Amino acid sequence: xxxxxxxxxxxxxxxxxxxxxxxxxxxxxxxxxxxxxxxxxxxxxxxxxxxxxxxxxxxxxxxxxxxxxxxxxxxxxxxxxxxxxxxxxxxxxxxxxxxxxxxxxxxxxxxxxx
Amino acid sequence: xxxxxxxxxxxxxxxxxxxxxxxxxxxxxxxxxxxxxxxxxxxxxxxxxxxxxxxxxxxxxxxxxxxxxxxxxxxxxxxxxxxxxxxxxxxxxxxxxxxxxxxxxxxxxxxx
Numbered sequence: 001x002x003x004x005x006x007x008x009x010x011x012x013x014x015x016x017x018x019x020x021x022x023x024x025x026x027x028x029x030x031x032x033x034x035x036x037x038x039x040x041x042x043x044x045x046x047x048x049x050x051x052x053x054x055x056x057x058x059x060x061x062x063x064x065x066x067x068x069x070x071x072x073x074x075x076x077x078x079x080x081x082x083x084x085x086x087x088x089x090x091x092x093x094x095x096x097x098x099x100x101x102x103x104x105x106x107x108x109x110x111x112x113x114x
Numbered sequence: 115x116x117x118x119x120x121x122x123x124x125x126x127x128x129x130x131x132x133x134x135x136x137x138x139x140x141x142x143x144x145x146x147x148x149x150x151x152x153x154x155x156x157x158x159x160x161x162x163x164x165x166x167x168x169x170x171x172x173x174x175x176x177x178x179x180x181x182x183x184x185x186x187x188x189x190x191x192x193x194x195x196x197x198x199x200x201x202x203x204x205x206x207x208x209x210x211x212x213x214x215x216x217x218x219x220x221x222x223x224x225x226x
Contacts, residue, residue, distance in 0.1 A: 041219070042120075042203050042205075042216030042219050043214075044216070045213035056213055058213055090157050097212055099211070099212045100207075101146055101148030101160055101205065101207055102160055103160065107155060
């Protein structure tokens with residue numbers, strides 16, 4: 001059984017560019033959530049996907065968008081990058097929508113915006 | 115805005131001692147209170163969690179104490195070990211919602 005895998009692990013972009021981050025959920029999990037973790041802070045909820053539909057969104061602007069595919073893998077897209085978007089982006093998968101906090105997190109994609 | 119406030123920001127404890135991390139919340143509409151442990155270069159991992167109708171939950175060396183009237187909860191790590199050195203996050207899950215609201219984290223260092 002494979003865990004949650006994210007790619008790329010590190011990337012550097014410049015302001016105004018666009019980025020796509022990828023996540024493969026744990027086997028058997030149909031729900032994927034994305035979190036942004038700034039340096040020295042706790043993760044902040046971006047959005048969640050359940051069976052290919054967005055199911056809840058945090059306080060992030062529309063330039064943060066996502067997709068979930070039929071195999072339940074997911075993408076996070078960020079357009080018009082800003083310096084404050086520099087952070088660790090975490091993907092977490094879970095089974096269903098009963099949120100008891102039992103999410104399985106990947107190791108994250110560290111984005112640096114220059 | 116719903117918030118979870120965590121303290122201290124960092125904590126140093128001697129091996130074998132008790133580590134205590136405190137959290138407080140401002141909204142009563144929370145369903146569940148999990149704690150996460152994060153090692154450098156890794157994502158957070160669920161450590162232990164409690165519902166608001168329970169005052170205490172223990173799993174091995176880890177205990178959550180919950181005070182509903184004070185809107186406070188804490189994590190106690192008994193017999194702290196160097197392998198417990200990590201960042202710990204308290205969190206809260208709102209009613210009928212699927213997002214997790216994290217505290218800012220406590221960096222714990224256990225001296226050998």
